Amino acid sequence: MRDLTIAMxxxxxxxxxxxxxxxSGYQLPPEFEASRKLIIEVPEENLRFILAKPMDVPTYVEHGVADLGIAxxxxxxxxxxxxxxxxxxxxSACYLAVAGLxxxxxxEVAPKIATKYPxxxxxxxxxxxxxxxxIKLNGSIELAPLIGLADRIVDIxxxxxxxxENGLVETERIVEITSRLIVNPVSYRMKDERIEEMVNRLTDVIEQND
Incomplete structure (x- = not known):
């Protein structure tokens, strides 16, 4: 059975x-969440996990170092x-919104918008x-209107x-967000049976939750 690598x-x-x-029936070890490793092997399930920054997960999947990703x-x-x-x-349901003081x-000329999502x-x-x-920022987006860097922010x-807590109010809601299972196009062709099996098992559990 071929290993599947999943970036998370x-x-x-x-x-x-x-x-x-x-x-979904995958036997992940009890200490899985506590591990400080960036690559975790689960040989019993022929799975390997790469732990990454959220913005990097699709990059790993696109370049094929991970077959699948959760983003x-x-x-x-x-x-x-x-x-x-x-x-x-x-x-991990949330949404992207515009907020400000x-x-x-x-x-009126060109409002400044601070965000991690340019x-x-x-x-x-x-x-x-x-x-x-x-204005692209990498963290503490809420600071931008408080210190006069931006008129509004776009954030999760x-x-x-x-x-x-930072005295800001939401002014517009942009889009609802949940996490998705993504796949490398080549992996999807080469490991289609294993990937379809995972999709089916996950779908059964998700449908039970609805």
């Missing part, structure tokens, strides 16, 4: 994906990699017919608590 992001998606795989739809929209999206895993007036933000404001200046919202 650390954090919440990883924990929810591991639970989903276990419920948020936000990452898929931003990265636009040459991979197939096989399944909505319906985990309440009552703050937008710069491609998504550019596309969204272009579709709204608005000309904006995008799950509970809305971080916005509230």
């Amino acid at each position: 992001p650390k954090g919440r998606i990883f924990e929810e994906a591991v639970e989903l795989l276990r419920r 948020g739809k936000d990452v898929m929209l931003e990265e636009e990699r040459d991979v197939y999206e096989l399944l909505d895993l319906k985990i 309440p009552g703050a007036r937008l710069n 491609n998504v933000a550019s596309t969204y404001f272009r579709e709204q017919g608005e000309q904006v200046e995008i 919202v799950s509970t809305g608590r971080t916005l509230k």
Whole structure:
């Protein structure tokens, strides 16, 4: 049986994906979540896991170092990699939104938008017919309006608590986000039986949750 390599992001998606795989009948060791390794072998299931930053998962899959990946739809929209999206895993639900300080007036010439998602933000404001200046940041996006760097931010919202704690309010909701199972096109042809088996097992569990 051929090994399957799966790239997964650390954090919440990883924990929810591991639970989903276990419920689908995959025997992952008890210490799996506690491991500090970046590559985890599970020989009993002929599986290998690569733990990566969320934005890097589609890159690993596109280049074939991973057959499959688990990535948020936000990452898929931003990265636009040459991979197939096989399944909505319906985990780690959140959404992308525009937010800013309440009552703050937008710069009329070209409002500044701070975000980790420059491609998504550019596309969204272009579709709204608005000309904006995008400022790419890698973390603590909520700071940008507080220190006068940007008029608005585009960021992931799950509970809305971080916005509230920083005195920001959501002004527009862009798109709903869940995590997806993605596949390298060549792997999909070469390892189709094993991949289809995984998709079917995961689908059964996801449908039970609905």
